[in-house]
Amino acid sequence: MKDDHTSAPRTVPIQSATFSNPVNAEIRRAAATGIYDIRGGGAKRKVPHFDDLLFLGASISRYPLEGYREACDTSVTLGTRYAKNPIKLDIPITIAGMSFGALSGAAKEALGRGATLAGTSTTTGDGGMTPEERGHSKTLVYQYLPSRYGMNPDDLRRADAIEVVVGQGAKPGGGGMLLGQKITDRVANMRNLPKGIDQRSACRHPDWTGPDDLEIKILELREITGWKVPIYIKVGGARPYFDTTLAVKAGADVVVLDGMQGGTAATQDVFIENVGMPTLACIREAVRALEDLGMHREVQLIVSGGIRTGADVAKCMALGADAVSIGTAALIALGDNDPKWEAEYQKLGTTAGAYDDWHEGNDPAGISTQNPDLASRLDPVEGGRRLRNYLKVMTLEAQTIARACGKNKLHNLEPEDLCALTMEAAAMAKVPLAGTDWWPGKPGTTF
Amino acid sequence: MQTIDMANTPLRDLNATLQAQAEATNQTAWEIVNPKGSHAIAVGLDAEIEVTVKGSTGYYCGGMNKLATINVHGSVGPGVAENMMSGTVIIDGDASQYAGATGHGGTLIIKGNASSRCGISMKGIDIIVHGNVGHMSAFMAQSGNLVVCGDAGDALGDSIYEARLFVRGSVKSLGADCIEKDMRPEHIALLTDLLERGGCDAKPEEFKRYGSARQLYNFNIDNAY
Amino acid sequence: MCGIVGLFLKDRSLEPQLGSLLTDMLITMTDRGPDSAGIAIYGEENANISKLTVQSDTPDQAFATLEADLGTALGSPVHLRRKDTHAVLNIPRGQLIAARAALAALNPDIRVMSAGDTVEIYKEVGLPKEVAARFDLRAMSGTHGIGHTRMATESMVTTMGAHPFNTGPDQCLVHNGSLSNHNRLRRKLQREGIHIETENDTEVGAAYLTWRMQNGATLGEALKSSLNDLDGFFTFLVGTKDGFGVVRDPIACKPAVMAETDQYVAFGSEYRALVNLPGIEQARVWEPEPATVYFWSHADTSTPTEKAA
Numbered sequence: 001m002k003d004d005h006t007s008a009p010r011t012v013p014i015q016s017a018t019f020s021n022p023v024n025a026e027i028r029r030a031a032a033t034g035i036y037d038i039r040g041g042g043a044k045r046k047v048p049h050f051d052d053l054l055f056l057g058a059s060i061s062r063y064p065l066e067g068y069r070e071a072c073d074t075s076v077t078l079g080t081r082y083a084k085n086p087i088k089l090d091i092p093i094t095i096a097g098m099s100f101g102a103l104s105g106a107a108k109e110a111l112g113r114g115a116t117l118a119g120t121s122t123t124t125g126d127g128g129m130t131p132e133e134r135g136h137s138k139t140l141v142y143q144y145l146p147s148r149y150g151m152n153p154d155d156l157r158r159a160d161a162i163e164v165v166v167g168q169g170a171k172p173g174g175g176g177m178l179l180g181q182k183i184t185d186r187v188a189n190m191r192n193l194p195k196g197i198d199q200r201s202a203c204r205h206p207d208w209t210g211p212d213d214l215e216i217k218i219l220e221l222r223e224i225t226g227w228k229v230p231i232y233i234k235v236g237g238a239r240p241y242f243d244t245t246l247a248v249k250a251g252a253d254v255v256v257l258d259g260m261q262g263g264t265a266a267t268q269d270v271f272i273e274n275v276g277m278p279t280l281a282c283i284r285e286a287v288r289a290l291e292d293l294g295m296h297r298e299v300q301l302i303v304s305g306g307i308r309t310g311a312d313v314a315k316c317m318a319l320g321a322d323a324v325s326i327g328t329a330a331l332i333a334l335g336d337n338d339p340k341w342e343a344e345y346q347k348l349g350t351t352a353g354a355y356d357d358w359h360e361g362n363d364p365a366g367i368s369t370q371n372p373d374l375a376s377r378l379d380p381v382e383g384g385r386r387l388r389n390y391l392k393v394m395t396l397e398a399q400t401i402a403r404a405c406g407k408n409k410l411h412n413l414e415p416e417d418l419c420a421l422t423m424e425a426a427a428m429a430k431v432p433l434a435g436t437d438w439w440p441g442k443p444g445t446t447f
Numbered sequence: 448m449q450t451i452d453m454a455n456t457p458l459r460d461l462n463a464t465l466q467a468q469a470e471a472t473n474q475t476a477w478e479i480v481n482p483k484g485s486h487a488i489a490v491g492l493d494a495e496i497e498v499t500v501k502g503s504t505g506y507y508c509g510g511m512n513k514l515a516t517i518n519v520h521g522s523v524g525p526g527v528a529e530n531m532m533s534g535t536v537i538i539d540g541d542a543s544q545y546a547g548a549t550g551h552g553g554t555l556i557i558k559g560n561a562s563s564r565c566g567i568s569m570k571g572i573d574i575i576v577h578g579n580v581g582h583m584s585a586f587m588a589q590s591g592n593l594v595v596c597g598d599a600g601d602a603l604g605d606s607i608y609e610a611r612l613f614v615r616g617s618v619k620s621l622g623a624d625c626i627e628k629d630m631r632p633e634h635i636a637l638l639t640d641l642l643e644r645g646g647c648d649a650k651p652e653e654f655k656r657y658g659s660a661r662q663l664y665n666f667n668i669d670n671a672y
Numbered sequence: 673m674c675g676i677v678g679l680f681l682k683d684r685s686l687e688p689q690l691g692s693l694l695t696d697m698l699i700t701m702t703d704r705g706p707d708s709a710g711i712a713i714y715g716e717e718n719a720n721i722s723k724l725t726v727q728s729d730t731p732d733q734a735f736a737t738l739e740a741d742l743g744t745a746l747g748s749p750v751h752l753r754r755k756d757t758h759a760v761l762n763i764p765r766g767q768l769i770a771a772r773a774a775l776a777a778l779n780p781d782i783r784v785m786s787a788g789d790t791v792e793i794y795k796e797v798g799l800p801k802e803v804a805a806r807f808d809l810r811a812m813s814g815t816h817g818i819g820h821t822r823m824a825t826e827s828m829v830t831t832m833g834a835h836p837f838n839t840g841p842d843q844c845l846v847h848n849g850s851l852s853n854h855n856r857l858r859r860k861l862q863r864e865g866i867h868i869e870t871e872n873d874t875e876v877g878a879a880y881l882t883w884r885m886q887n888g889a890t891l892g893e894a895l896k897s898s899l900n901d902l903d904g905f906f907t908f909l910v911g912t913k914d915g916f917g918v919v920r921d922p923i924a925c926k927p928a929v930m931a932e933t934d935q936y937v938a939f940g941s942e943y944r945a946l947v948n949l950p951g952i953e954q955a956r957v958w959e960p961e962p963a964t965v966y967f968w969s970h971a972d973t974s975t976p977t978e979k980a981a
Contacts, residue, residue, distance in 0.1 A: 148549040148568060151530055153491055153511040180665055192551065192570035192589045193608055197664040200606075202587065206567040207507075207526035207545040209905065209925040210673040210850065212704040212823050212941075216486050220507040223462045224491030242826050246673070249706075249823055484944030503957075505944050522957055524943055525927060543927070543943075543959060562959045563924060582924070582962060600961075 037269040040102075040358030040368065042170050042261040042305065042328060047278040049261070049306060050315045052425030053418050054434065057404040065403035072399040073409045076323050078300045079161060079230020079253040082222070086230055086253075087139055087161050089323070090119025091395045092410065093313055095387075096258075096304050096327035097143045097163060097234070099125030101187040101199075102265030102358060103331075104375035105132045106383070107367045110334055112136030113380060114387025118395075123163060123325075125265075126176060126201050128190050129155040136384070141232065144221065146175065146202035149191040153224055161254075162221055163232040164214070166205075166243075169262030169279070169305040171271045172236025176201035176264060182361035184370040211246040218251040232256050237282035237305065238275070244289035248299050256325065257286050259305030263328040265368065266359030279305035281428040284415070287320030296320065310397020317398070318413035319429060333390040334383045335365045449474055453488075454481040461488070468494040470514070484524065489517050492534070509536040512553060528555045531572055544581070547574045550591065556645045563600065566593045569610055575645030585612050586622065594641050596649050604657050608664075612657040613638050615649055624663040628656045673823045674835070674848045675701025676928075678909045678916050678939035679949075680816040680968045686935055686950075691812030695804045697938075697945040698819040702800045704848075704941055705821030708834035709803040710795025712844045712911045713817040717790050721751075722768045724761040725785040725792045726775065727831060731757050734782050745774035756806040757831075758785060758794050765789070768841065783832065788842030790815075790913055795834035815970060818911045818939075820846035827871040837878035840885055842913035847874040848941055849926045852904035877902060881910070895919045895965045909939055915969035924962030931955040937968045 015021065030036065058064040065072060079086040095115045100108050102125060109132040115122040121139035124130075128150020134140055142159030144151065156162065167173060180196045188195040208217045218231055233247035234256035247255045259279025264272065283303055290296040303316045304325035316324045328336075337345075339352040344364035348355070358368035366377030402410045405417045419434040420426035426439035438445055451461050465477060472494060479500045482488055486505035489498050492515035500508070503521035509528040515535075519527075522540030531550040538546075541559035548564070550572025557565075557574070563581035566574050571591045579597035586602070588610035598616035605622020611634070612625075621627075630638075630652075638651040677697035681687055691713065698709060728734035731754065739752035742761065750771075751762040763771045768787050775782055786793035794807040800821045804810065820835035827833050836844035851873040858868055858876045866879045880901065884894035891912060898908070899922065907926045910917045918939060920928055931938045931946050933955045940946045943957070960966055 148530060148570070151549065152532055152551065153493070153513060153530070156511070157491075194664075197608070200587075202568065204925075206564070206587075207529050207548040211825070212673040212675065212848070213506075213525075213927070215703060216506045220487040220490055220510050223458065223487045224511055226463065226466070227459065239826070246823070246825065483947040484942060486944075503943055503947070505942055522943065524929075541957065543929070544925075560958075563962070581959070 038266055038359055039269050039272070039356040040263065040265050041272070041356040042263040043273050043276075044356075045273055047260065048280050048422065048424040048428055049278060050280060050312045052280070052421045053315050053429055053431065054421065055311075055314070055318075055401050055405055055417055056419060058406040062406040064406055065408060067400055067403055070403065071408055072403050073411075074395055074399060076300070076411070078302070078323065079232075081230075081253045081295075081299055082227065082251070083161075083230040083253055084226075084228045085160075087121060087141075089121060089139065091391060092317065092321075092323035093118075093307075093391055093394055094120050094141075094302065094323055094325045095122035095330050096262070096325040097123035097125040097141070097165065098327055098331075099127040099265060100130045100133070100190070101125075101127040101149075101182065101370070102368055104367060104369055104378065105130055106375050106378045106380045107331075107334060108133040109136050109380040110378060110383025110387060111330060112140070113384025114330070114333075114391065115139070117384060117388035118391035120391065121160065124155075124159075127187065128152070129158065132380075134158060136380075143234075146205045147191075147199075148206065149193075149199075149201075156221070157225055159225075159229060161230040161232060162225065163234050163256060164217070164221070164252075165234045166214075166247075167236035167238070167258075168234065168264060169236045169258035169260050169276050170264035171267045172238040172276045173203060174267060174271050174275070175203040176267055182359060182370055187370060211250045214246075214250040230254055232302070234258060236260075236262075237277045237279060240277070240282040240285040241289045244286040244301075245293065248290065248293050248295050252299060254300045254302060255286065255290075256302045256304065257282050258325075259303070261306030262304050263331075278428065279303060279307075280425060283316065283319040283321060284428075284430045290320075297322065310394040310399075311401060313394055313398040314401040314410065314413055315418065317402075317410050318415055318417050320415070322411065329390070330387055331367055333387045334367055334378060335386070336363070336367050338365055341365055448476045448478055450478045450480060452480050453483065453485060458485060458487065462490060465489055465492055465496065465498065465515075468492075468496050470494050472496065482521070486524070489515070492517070495534075503540065512536060522559065527557075528553070528572075531555065541578070542576075546576075547572050550574070552591075554644055558646075560597065566591070566610070569593065573641060573644070575641055575647060577645070577647060579616070582619075583622070585610055585625075588612070592637070592641055594638065594645060594647070594654075596647055604659075606663060607657075607659045609659060611637070613641070613651075613654040614657065615654045618655075618657070621657065624660050625657055626660045628658045630654070630656050673704070673825055673850065674846075675704030675821040675941045675945070676818070676846050676848050676907065676909050676939065677701060677820075677941070677945050678816075678818040678846075678911075678918075680916050680937040681814075681935065682937070683935035687815060688813045690814040690817055692810045693949060694817050694819055695809045696948050697940060698800045698804060698809075698821060700945045700947075701821045701941060705823045706799055707824050707829045708795065708797045708822045708831070709800035709820065710793065710822075710834045710836050710846075711804075711807075711809055711817060711819040712786065712791055712793045712836040712846075713809075713812050713814040714790045714842070714911065714913065715792065715812070715814045718762075720765050721762045722765050722771075722787070722789050723792060724763060724768065724771055724775070724787050725758055725794065726761060727758050727783045727785050727795075728779075728781060729757070729831075730781075731759070734779055735759050738778070738782075741778050742771065742774055745778065746771060755794065755808065757796060758807065760792055784838070786836075786838045786844060788913065791838075791842045791844065791911065793836050793838060793844060795820075795836065796831055797829055797834065816911070816916055818844065818846050818909050818916060825850050825873075827873070830870065833870050833872045833875075835874055836911065837872075837875050839878045839881045839910070842911075843881070843885075843891065844911045845874065845878040845881060846909050847877055847906055848928075849906035849921065850904050851877060851902055851906060853902065854904075857901070873904075877906065877908065891917065892965055892967065899963050907941075912969075914971050915967060917965060917967040918960050919965045920960055920962050922963040928960050929957065930960060930966075931957045 230253040260276035300322035341364035490510040560578035582600035602622035604625030854876040
């Protein structure tokens, strides 16, 4: 047989799945710069999520409600445990804490306008309360953070609720980082720091550690605000059973639980992608903690991290949440990552949909920036209208599903109204794999 | 002088009464007896009243104070005058950890010793300690002045921003990015005023000044550990 | 996450009041730990006897004939004094190990709370006030004692999860904080043959001290090495036959207050716990330094403090 080297079949080049091109690019980048990647947003990796759950609609064994005609209540009251003035919301979709500094003043105003029009609350962030958001938010939750940037008792008393932030889903156990280029005079002044320096937000509160101390901190906050407003405790999704239990024991009115898809203005990519649990995996454990304490629906549970649609909202309710919170989705509603800015995203070395350098302050959409020229691209009135529309659509979607399951209250959705498409989602949500009566870990069964 | 006895007055009533005093009140002098280490005494005040606490307190005494003058005739627990905005808090005895944490303004005077993390994350408050301060004091201190007439513990001023630290005695160790700095005439003048306000019988010339080397201000891999 | 109290008496005239003083201190710390409470009290020494404090969930049955059965098994007289779910067994001095073995054979469901010459440990689930009443802690006298109120973090609220934990003859430990490397350490200690019953982080801390001491370390040395081998946040208060000791982790965020007068040395997670002690207004009050081992001993009533390596 003729030995023909030139025409013999050859091994084609194979890219390593482990050392993929993006991985190798990161290695080269780290080697060249000596800086780890800092970015905004939440986990981008694919994790089991609400898409892996489906609702079981009504047919003969259950009877659906007529869409648009028969009422399906979406209202929720938060903070019924101790607060004299609980928060009453028309819809169970709230706007998550995002800082002035991370966002422009106009973006904060737009969030306030949209939330108010939709009958829900918005939340301050690291860096304090701005007149823009207080003025345009009917119901404003004031975050009490480890850094205490801009923290003052007047704003505390102006708030409708206080959210003690222990952690967030993007970085449970970590603090934030706002790079110097975003620190304008106004931001620096609000934070009592020099202009232009990196701002490291602490990972732990400066004056308490642990639930026994937290109980005393909550007492102080209630004494300062006359026991009027609810006190929320926000935790990152990591050990949701224990963290929910301890938040309740420490005296919380509301527990806010943020899964790993939850966004941040800025932290290490390695943190965002490798620490914390998917939102889906957190909810049932938190609800179990509340049930074990006899506190489910007494202490309300707000879930956040990757909520996008009315279906996501309805699924959270079915798993036992009282409300959800959106951050990233609200920014997208305002215009973040809109393809109309594609040419500018390209100039920044990225593309619409992938832009996450929120900490750098060059946001073409004018949202995560302090540059006045860029910020002027966002009209807060139009932004508010867009956010209001989006919130209304999500609410209608959630109602549609609830009615189809025969509920005249969104909160009457149950885990038994769901099935799972994957083993992972079945195990995490503790609902049966579609077409079976089983999920991995179901009591009395073996894998 | 109005007296509130905590042996028979709930904390809520105590704070509600003090918080209700408007700036124009003529009831300016208040005395609290039997505090017995209770938490959150005289928090969230917002008027130029004078409150004297006869005894020792627990956590967060004078928390978030504005305008009021609070004098504790005893020792205080963690987080005294935390996040104070203005006014004066005077502790005759010792202070536990986190004294003056995140304080934005006003003056905190501790006549005894302060424990660890005194002035942690301070943002404009002036803290004057007649005795010693414990480890990690002025951790992440952003602005304001910390005066220590005695000694400072380990890791003073770790990750400090623009706060000014004046220590008369020894410093067990300096924290990351904290260095000794020159005492220039303006610092002597500033310290003279602080010592006078703090009622300290000490000479400014006996102090050393510490502050930020500003090496941590922008991220650099060689500064990480 | 919890409240800790301790009282070491220098003035013997206060000994009849030890239980009452310590109970007040314990109840004051209820907010820090409403889940369970426990106390270790060191009483007067009798040269002829040692003591086992035992607990049963079914004390009526478990303790009915225990005195006689154990006496028969040991071949010497045993005295049983029941207190609610607990009982104190007086054993002839020198027969503690034999008594524990006999007890395990007689009824493996009976749990040993403490073993030693002078210590008695009582602990149960419930509010500190209720726990103190069940065991009539106020009526107890003694030379020193430590107590604990628990807010469970990552393990179950059970009797065995309550503190104090017995670490060796006449030794015990209470803890405030949360250890972050207790799982691997638990497996290591179990491989070394140390018995650990619960998922509790503090029990691992206690077992660690037991293990170090079984390998020749003094309690002081074991506490010093704990600063290297235990991770996380902790304030430990340890009781010994002669006195008590305190150590805090190097970060030292969990609160700790001490007071000393000519009559006593007292420890509390908060000053509040100390306010009703006699002469507290004149006491020297301070906070223990991080990573430093402190000891007070009846053998030497000065206050030696030793900086850990």
